Amino acid sequence: MQLLFIGDSLTSGVSDSERLGWAGRICKQLDPQGAKLTAYNLGVRASTTAHIESRWEKEAADRINPEAPVLLIFCMGAPDAVKDIPFGQSKVCAESILHNAKSNYATVFITPPPMIDEEKDKRTENLSAEFIKICSKLDIPCLDINSPLRENPAYIKALKESDGVHPNAEGYGIMAGVISKFISPYILPHLS
Template identity: 30%
Template sequence: MRVGELPLRLAVIGDELVAGVGDPKGLGWVGRVVARTPAAEPVTALTLAVPGETSTGLGARWEAEVDRRLSPEADNRLVIGLGRADVAAGLSLARSRLNLANVLDVAEQRRIPAFVVGPPPGAVADGDKLAELSAAYADVATRRRVPYVDTFAPLATHDQWLSDLASGDGVLPRQAGYGLIAWLVLHTGWHAWLGLPDDGA
């Protein structure tokens, strides 16, 4: 079965950022990306979000939750939206790396193509730790030839991102911030991963 012959079904796992919390339009980055995904049939995107979840929590629940949403009549894909909770929880980089590695390895064994979106900048005080966490996640994904979107480095000093955070609670993005994450996803291998033409989003 060639790419494009089955309708796309995306299981998107992550925390409140995957759910688009704080976006007045209610789209988040997931909704914006799906809206700009030029599939022949409508894309089914199922967000499985747990606010404040660490990579340990995500690793413990993802397979059972995703299982229930897979279909033999669809091109099933896994999108992993990694959050910032590991920093607040004090998890070591080694533990965070292992948690992501385990998810990607199981997905590979089950032949579920994966795509990883890293954690964006948040509180200024967490900047260095988040930069290290994003780099660690990127290394894990790259070693497995899984696409990884670095949202931290491009946004850490981005004026629009920083002003968007400041206009809210200082942690969650709003409309503009989610739009920036969506832009990064769409321009970091999204269409190629899905085997679809790039619409120039």
């Protein structure tokens, strides 16, 4: 099975001293020997939805083997909030990305996590709500990590011990635990 994790610095695992991020931890958990999953982390630092829209299709096509099952896992939006990208632009780009992805591949979406800065965090919360609506409209499975992580004291502590946007290793572990429960049903049937 092929997994493509597509997103920004939170997808690539910036500030994780273990260099696994949430994506690496999930792969390690689901395929401890590393023999059944082919995983590509296409997280790019500061990658807004517009940047992801411009790059994801080529990056995916260059990696996907059409003979094996594939799952695209998108997690994006945090750089849009940090850079104060116009809300409408983020919506249009996200809908285009997800529409095109679902037309060609099994696709799931994960909302951006919360941040410490109140203004940026409010933007991620609003983006998350909009992305959830887009996924519902397109019938794409969507996991809201924004709300539950905001209520998780250990995750907030992990953010505060890092840069306020990216968690430390413990925080990525918390993210992986939440996300793994959501995506495992799409992966495990292909690993037996």
